[in-house]
Amino acid sequence: MRINLALQKLEERGLECGIVLKPENIYYLTEVFPTAFAVLLLKEEPLLYLSKMDIHLVSKCKIDVDIIENFKKIHIPFKKIGIEESYMSYKFYRKKLHGKKIEDLDFIDEMRKIKDDKEIEKIKKSLKIAEKCMKEIIDLDMEGKSEKEVSAQISKCIKEKAELAFLPIVASGKNSAIPHHSPTNKRIKKKDAIIIDLGAKVGYYNSDITRTICSSPDEKFLEVYSIVVECQKAAIKECYAGNKIKNIDIKAREIFREYNLEDYFLHSCGHGIGLEVHEPPKISKNSEGILEKNMVITVEPGIYKEFGIRIEDMILVDKKPKILSKLRKLP
Amino acid sequence: MRINLALQKLEERGLECGIVLKPENIYYLTEVFPTAFAVLLLKEEPLLYLSKMDIHLVSKCKIDVDIIENFKKIHIPFKKIGIEESYMSYKFYRKKLHGKKIEDLDFIDEMRKIKDDKEIEKIKKSLKIAEKCMKEIIDLDMEGKSEKEVSAQISKCIKEKAELAFLPIVASGKNSAIPHHSPTNKRIKKKDAIIIDLGAKVGYYNSDITRTICSSPDEKFLEVYSIVVECQKAAIKECYAGNKIKNIDIKAREIFREYNLEDYFLHSCGHGIGLEVHEPPKISKNSEGILEKNMVITVEPGIYKEFGIRIEDMILVDKKPKILSKLRKLP
Numbered sequence: 001m002r003i004n005l006a007l008q009k010l011e012e013r014g015l016e017c018g019i020v021l022k023p024e025n026i027y028y029l030t031e032v033f034p035t036a037f038a039v040l041l042l043k044e045e046p047l048l049y050l051s052k053m054d055i056h057l058v059s060k061c062k063i064d065v066d067i068i069e070n071f072k073k074i075h076i077p078f079k080k081i082g083i084e085e086s087y088m089s090y091k092f093y094r095k096k097l098h099g100k101k102i103e104d105l106d107f108i109d110e111m112r113k114i115k116d117d118k119e120i121e122k123i124k125k126s127l128k129i130a131e132k133c134m135k136e137i138i139d140l141d142m143e144g145k146s147e148k149e150v151s152a153q154i155s156k157c158i159k160e161k162a163e164l165a166f167l168p169i170v171a172s173g174k175n176s177a178i179p180h181h182s183p184t185n186k187r188i189k190k191k192d193a194i195i196i197d198l199g200a201k202v203g204y205y206n207s208d209i210t211r212t213i214c215s216s217p218d219e220k221f222l223e224v225y226s227i228v229v230e231c232q233k234a235a236i237k238e239c240y241a242g243n244k245i246k247n248i249d250i251k252a253r254e255i256f257r258e259y260n261l262e263d264y265f266l267h268s269c270g271h272g273i274g275l276e277v278h279e280p281p282k283i284s285k286n287s288e289g290i291l292e293k294n295m296v297i298t299v300e301p302g303i304y305k306e307f308g309i310r311i312e313d314m315i316l317v318d319k320k321p322k323i324l325s326k327l328r329k330l331p
Numbered sequence: 332m333r334i335n336l337a338l339q340k341l342e343e344r345g346l347e348c349g350i351v352l353k354p355e356n357i358y359y360l361t362e363v364f365p366t367a368f369a370v371l372l373l374k375e376e377p378l379l380y381l382s383k384m385d386i387h388l389v390s391k392c393k394i395d396v397d398i399i400e401n402f403k404k405i406h407i408p409f410k411k412i413g414i415e416e417s418y419m420s421y422k423f424y425r426k427k428l429h430g431k432k433i434e435d436l437d438f439i440d441e442m443r444k445i446k447d448d449k450e451i452e453k454i455k456k457s458l459k460i461a462e463k464c465m466k467e468i469i470d471l472d473m474e475g476k477s478e479k480e481v482s483a484q485i486s487k488c489i490k491e492k493a494e495l496a497f498l499p500i501v502a503s504g505k506n507s508a509i510p511h512h513s514p515t516n517k518r519i520k521k522k523d524a525i526i527i528d529l530g531a532k533v534g535y536y537n538s539d540i541t542r543t544i545c546s547s548p549d550e551k552f553l554e555v556y557s558i559v560v561e562c563q564k565a566a567i568k569e570c571y572a573g574n575k576i577k578n579i580d581i582k583a584r585e586i587f588r589e590y591n592l593e594d595y596f597l598h599s600c601g602h603g604i605g606l607e608v609h610e611p612p613k614i615s616k617n618s619e620g621i622l623e624k625n626m627v628i629t630v631e632p633g634i635y636k637e638f639g640i641r642i643e644d645m646i647l648v649d650k651k652p653k654i655l656s657k658l659r660k661l662p
Contacts, residue, residue, distance in 0.1 A: 035509075035510075035511035035512075035513075036510075036511060036598075051597075052597040052598075053509075053510045053511055053597050053598055054511075055597070056508070056509050070617075083421060085420065085421050085422035085425065086420050086421075086422045087420065088420065088421045089416065089417050089418065089419065089420065089421070090414060090416050090417075090419045090420070090421055090423075090424045090433070091416035091417045091435075092421075093421045093424070094416065094433075102421070102425075104422075148490055148491070149490075149491065151490060152486065152487045152490035152491060153487075155483065155486050155487065155490065156483045156484075156486065156487050159479055159480075159482060159483035159486065159514075160479070160480065160483060163498075163513065164498065167494075167495065177387070178366075178384075178387050179366075179367075179384045180366035180367060180384055180385075181366075182366075182494065183490075266382075266383040266384050266386070267367075267383075267384055286401075
């Protein structure tokens with residue numbers, strides 16, 4: 001059981017207790033996904049505090065559970081404590097842990113980075129649904145529809161078979177130049193570049209793909225499009241076990257630099273994906289660490305000028321990179 | 332401008348600088364809603380650090396903006412600092428603020444609790460769309476459809492006119508006994524209690540309403556239903572300016588106690604709503620503070636036994652409570 005490995009790592013670090021608050025981490029360690037605030041105490045006898053709202057989860061839990069009415073009452077009688085530093089609020093720290101020796105529970109991230117067979121299976125299922133919906137949308141005639149309408153249609157398509165990993169992005173024309181654009185009432189025109197970024201969730205595991213299309217592309221569009229494709233291909237080639245993680249992002253920037261486009265690549269080149277849509281490893285030029293077999297990551301270079309083009313696929317890291325998404329990349 | 336009031340309160344508290352990270356708070360103070368990580372420094376000359384991904388927002392911003400590639404580089408040369416204690420991660424605190432005098436920026440919450448006319452207008456618009464979609468769904472024959480299908484239909488309905496405040500909850504039969512149930516493939520039966528909890532978002536402002544319906548209700552359902560209606564009515568009566576916030580929740584529990592149902596009311600009675608679906612004031616039996624004119628809150632008592640019943644409406648606090656939602660409450 002994963003929780004035993006976590007306890008072992010806790011002990012190796014000389015920590016008396018770990019406090020796990022992030023629902024995805026609680027699920028990863030206990031197979032119970034809380035729907036309300038919950039606290040997992042990693043200690044010799046692990047204990048999961050659940051809210052009354054999650055009383056229905058008690059029977060599913062393989063470790064001790066306590067239903068608690070008021071989390072203020074939780075007492076943590078330890079001195080050396082592991083926490084999720086990026087997740088725990090300062091307030092929780094101040095109220096419960098001030099003056100104690102604190103360390104990051106980074107080993108949970110490390111564990112989660114490497115997916116086991118069951119996790120990869122769920123990710124593949126989730127990706128298959130995402131790809132099917134992407135294909136349906138790409139094959140549509142979107143002219144005259146609003147970004148919101150297309151986004152609503154994507155949501156409906158995904159929700160028929162899975163859950164939404166996130167609210168689908170549909171960004172057309174000038175809006176495509178905004179990486180995190182929220183769909184608006186803007187109507188899609190024939191010559192618009194349209195970025196579609198969507199993902200499904202199956203059994204708590206996410207997928208995330210992006211395509212950029214244009215029903216009547218001009219030369220400028222086709223030129224940038226082919227550069228982004230070239231860039232993504234080169235970046236994906238870097239996704240092999242043993243390579244430095246940052247080499248993926250560095251390679252992408254190198255390609256864009258050749259075309260004087262580096263300044264228009266506004267985000268990092270990708271991210272780990274699994275229980276969260278964005279999870280470690282982050283794939284940027286400053287990332288530390290080495291790619292390992294069975295990491296699942298996205299590679300998503302993009303250029304944002306007068307219009308935007310982004311292409312995102314999911315990669316299973318192995319001796320050679322395995323591209324999990326099968327969808328074509330023609331504009 | 333709100334930011335000037337915030338600066339004044341900062342000074343009153345003897346703080347040299349406030350660090351605002353929560354996007355809703357940044358929007359509240361600057362009218363710019365970041366889509367990526369951003370840092371607002373509240374100080375004599377306020378400064379908003381935005382990521383390159385939000386470069387398109389610069390022209391909309393009325394205070395100084397700095398586009399920053401790496402937030403690690405932000406330097407905070409102050410000793411007495413206000414932060415959002417519940418929002419800032421321990422990691423941010425440790426890296427940037429360790430050893431400094433820290434205080435909560437609770438006055439931003441206090442400001443946000445009281446809505447101005449424009450905010451109330453947006454909330455009303457958002458609620459109108461939510462109610463229209465709720466009505467459409469209630470009038471449907473849901474028998475045989477899956478919870479997911481109904482939820483997808485709600486999403487589509489909301490997204491035609493607004494954004495989703497949150498993923499709609501559709502919980503039928505036994506699932507209705509789970510307050511935060513996520514829609515499943517379970518098919519809805521004629522005798523199922525069905526909880527529908529949905530909300531829209533217009534101009535960043537949210538709505539949130541819940542209805543419980545049953546196309547073929549038995550006596551047990553009707554009995555509990557009428558108790559929840561009675562409870563909600565009594566609780567709403569408490570929503571007047573000058574009353575203690577906790578009296579709403581206490582009244583709801585009092586009514587349920589009369590029917591020996593108090594133990595089946597698994598959550599607090601409501602919450603403030605505005606830029607966030609759940610925002611201060613929390614309405615529980617332990618809440619401190621007084622209801623003030625132009626707070627907007629929800630009142631949502633519920634009973635969760637073999638099946639669940641929850642009814643939620645939005646209230647504008649005034650001399651007398653103003654119920655903003657117009658939708659009927661028949662099962």
